[in-house]
Amino acid sequence: MSAATTRSRTPRTPRTPDRLCAEAVGMAREAAEEAAAPGVVGEHVDVVVEGDRVVTHLFECKEFGYRGWRWAVTVARASRAKFVTLDETVLLPGPDALLAPEWVPWSERLRPGDMGPGDLLPTDAEDLRLEPGFSGEEEPPPNSAVSEEMAELVEAEDAEVTAGPPAELPLAPARGSIAAVADELGMRRARVLSRYGLHTAADRWEETHGAKTAMAQAAPATCVSCGFLAPIGGSLGQAFGVCANEFSPADGQVVSLAYGCGGHSEAAVMPRPPRPAEPVLDETRVDVLPLRPSSDSGSVPPEGPSEDLGHS
DSSP states (O other), X not given: OOHHHHHHHSOOOOOOOOHHHHHTHHHHHHHHHHHSOTTOEEEEEEEEEEETTEXXXXXXXXXXTOTTEEEEEEEEOOTTOSSOEEEEEXXXXXTXXXXXXXXXXXXXXXXXXXXXXXXXXXXXXXXXXXXXXXXXXXXXXXTSTTSHHHHHHHHHHHHHHOSSOGGXXXXXXXXXXXXXXHHHHTOOOSOOOOHHHHHHHHHHHHHHSSTXXXXXXXXXXXXXXXXXXXXXXXXXXXXXXXXXXXXXXXXXXXXXXXXXXXXXXXXXXXXXXXXXXXXXXXXXXXXXXXXXXXXXXXXSOTTSOOOOSSOO
16 A cells, blocks of 8 residues: 555644744734734734645734624745745634624515605516506406406306306396395495595595605605505595505505605616627637648649648
8 A cells, every 4th residue: 555545544633834834923913914004903813724834823803893803814935935925914704703794685675664755666577566557459458357258257157156047037146136236345234434424534544645745745656657556446446545565654555646655666667687698709619720721712723832821
């Protein structure tokens, strides 16, 4: 068994630092004091072996706000050299260093209620909370009440509820009765809001989330054009709606159509990231360049001798 094989199979022991590099504490301190402010470099803490004839001297950092940090000065010595040279000086965190928290994107740091007057909240072009609205085409959207898909669903539901066509039934089905329609519209209540009750409610909502609030005055647009506005029924739906933007200060509350905030769906749409251009040079392909022109290229007579074009 060779000596190299014996050394590879024996367990590694901690490497001892180079003697000259380990003794260069004064040189390392001068380098740290030159890079740092006066009086910032503290006591010598430790010596770390980085490689053969390469060590790092660690000094305590006394800079305010850098508790637990250490000045690291790496020195090295060439093979058979008697002098130690300086590699680099850097400030590194120690085991108990005070570090800044991990950076989190703004889209993950944002919480409901963080927006103030004048703030703009950009929305992604492919935000899952929004979908295309009116496209200008004659065909109704798929979820429309007059679309073919909805008509087929209505026919299927009616076929399950009734045993035959409504004209052949002795009594009208309960689904189509006036009482059933009144239940769906919310009209079968003992008492409903009077005109006075509607006006007082509208005054309260206009005062809290109306056009005269500071948030609406600084908004880029009103809620009537926002994709997060959920309409409400009845006469109040002509002037109010419900905000469905979780990052808006009015999320889940009734807002005036003239109200607005920086969370408007079209306030600042985030642009799509640019796609990198296609590579111009193909470094993976080898182009073969002939040193002699072909005989039929016309540059050299066919009967003449060919000459090297690379060197004279």
